[in-house]
Amino acid sequence: MKKILGVFLICLLSGSMTLVGYKYFFENRSTVDTELSNTDANHLSNTRSGIVPSSAIDFTQAAENTVNTVVHVKNLSYVSARSNPIMELFYGYKPEPKPQIGTGSGVIITEDGYIVTNNHVIANASELEVTLSNNETYKARLIGTDKEMDIALLKIEPKNKLSYIVFGDSDNIQLGEWVIAVGNPYNLTSTVTAGIISAKARNLSKAGIQSFIQTDAAINPGNSGGALVNTRGELIGINTMISSNTGAYVGYAFAVPSNVTRKIVEDLLEYGNVQNASLGVSGFELTPQIAKELNVADIPYGFYIQELVGNSPAQQSGLRQGDIITKINNKNIKTFVDLRSIINTKRPNDKIEVEYVRDNKSLATTITLGKNEPRKIELRGLELQELDATEKEEWNINYGLKITKLINSDFDKYKDELLGSILLSINDIKVENINQVKNILNQSNQKQKIKVTLMNKNGEYLRLLI
Incomplete structure (x- = not known):
């Protein structure tokens, strides 16, 4: 009887321990696994759909300060x-x-x-x-x-000290970075919109001079001159224009980078005008197809030097036609806009570090920048000079070259009429820059006369055969 009772108690104890173990290890584990699975599923779902937790981005402080x-x-x-x-x-x-x-x-x-x-x-x-x-x-x-x-x-002359914005480093902005735009669209004061950086160094000029930040933050008429800031409230751009067929925002807006803006402000305060620097090169982007044609397929990117301005800083430093600029101040250079975006922040006599490739060899040099002078060219006895923005505004035109000198004495009797006039077209082709003139001259017969259209100081049109 005692043996039977002992066996029964042992069995009862074993069963109890088995039940407790099952409850502890399996049912609780199952609950935990279920909770983790739900959490992981939500996390994966959010990640795949691109959802960022609202707590990760906070515009309130930056907006209030701006x-x-x-x-x-x-x-x-x-x-x-x-x-x-x-x-x-x-x-x-x-x-x-x-x-x-x-x-x-x-x-x-x-x-x-x-x-x-x-x-x-x-x-x-x-x-x-x-x-x-x-x-x-x-x-x-x-x-x-x-x-x-x-x-x-x-x-302005304020009564008290004003709140002011701090310049950020526009060179360090990243594609996809969150930004806010603050301005007064349609006279609605203190309007804040949000978006991301859509592109950097966007070229909106045929001459490749300007280098804009592109954003999808809503910008409308009245926003011009307002602030584009990062989430820290630092100024990274001055909102300047939109791209739209209607004149209202459709998803594309552009801002002048803060580093360019700061340099312009410093120049105006110190010198009274903008000090523009020049490297003295022209060329084109190195695409895979062009790289293959030039037998430099191993070079992934760069700016191919097609021409150097005579006695320019680039020429004096030893750069040659055919060299491929890959970096300036350790920043990758792929297009002329990339190059200009750096030069636009420099002044004459500033030094830059240039890395380039020649004959498949990587080289480097230090170049002291010169002053950006208007480019000139001779056209059959007429010296032509590219127009700056002020001259284009004065003449109310967006193309043409100015006649600055008469080289051929045959034109002396027309001196008063020709000097200072604007050459608008050659053989009915509108001209905007020196390179276009060169291309037209290269394709024309030197023995045949060419037709030029001029606009004189009185706004009258003249047509000549030269």
């Missing part, structure tokens, strides 16, 4: 509109100029009232007025402009 540094800029100009041509013709009636108001945005960059905006926001202004975020209004004076890069610097 709003207080962005101002409303009002441009008052006067336009003479011809209301009655008959009265003007027979009675000498002159209509009174009518006021015209334009608006935009600006960014305070110093506590004593220096403000950056776009040149096109303040162009042709008779009066400039700035309204701060606290609704205080001040008259502003123009310090200087860079029409090529569409930047202007204003100054």
Whole structure:
């Protein structure tokens, strides 16, 4: 009997231990596995769909700080509109100029009232007025402009020290990085929109001079001159334009990089004008197809030097036609825009480190930049010079070359008519730069005359055979 009772107690104890073990190791483990599976599934689902937790990005502090540094800029100009041509013709009636108001945005960059905006926001202004975020209004004076890069610097005399924005490093921005745009679209003050960096060093100029930041943050008329900032509230660009068939935002907006803006501001304050540097090369991007044709297929990228300006910094440093620039100051160079985006932040006499490839050998040199002078070319006894942004605005044209000198004495009797005129086309082909003239001359017969169309100082068109 005692043996039977002992066996029973042992069996009961073993069963209890088995039951407890099952409960502990299997049912709890199953619950934990289920919870982990659900968590992993949610994580994988979020990751695959590109969802970023809202707590990971916070625009509130950057937006609040930036709003207080962005101002409303009002441009008052006067336009003479011809209301009655008959009265003007027979009675000498002159209509009174009518006021015209334009608006935009600006960014305070110093506590004593220096403000950056776009040149096109303040162009042709008779009066400039700035309204701060606290609704205080001040008259502003123009310090200087860079029409090529569409930047202007204003100054107001505030009653108290102002909140101002801190410049960020636009060279360090990344594709896909979150940014916010702050401005006054459609006179809606202190408007904040968000987006990402869509592209860097975007070229919107046929001459390859400008290098914009592209973003999909919503920018509309009135945003021009406003701030593009990163999530830390640092200024990385000045919003300047949109790409749209309707004039309203459709997904593409552009900003002047902060490093370019800062250099322009420093130049205007120190020198009174913009100090443009020059390397003295022209060429093209090295694509895989071109690399194969040139037998340099092992070089993944670069800027192929097709021509060097005579006595330029590049030529003096030993660079040659056919060299392939791969890096400047340790930054990859793929296009002329990449090259210009670096040169635009430099001044004459600044030094740059250039890495290049020649005969499949990697070389490097230090180059002291020169002053960016207008390019010139001779066209059958006429010296032509490329127009700058100011001259294009004065003549109200976006192409053409200026006649600066008469080399052939046969033109001396037409000196007053020719000097200072603008050559618009050669053989009915519009010309915008020196390279186009070279191409036309290379394709034309030197013994045959060419037809040129000019516009003189009075706005009259002349056609010559030379």
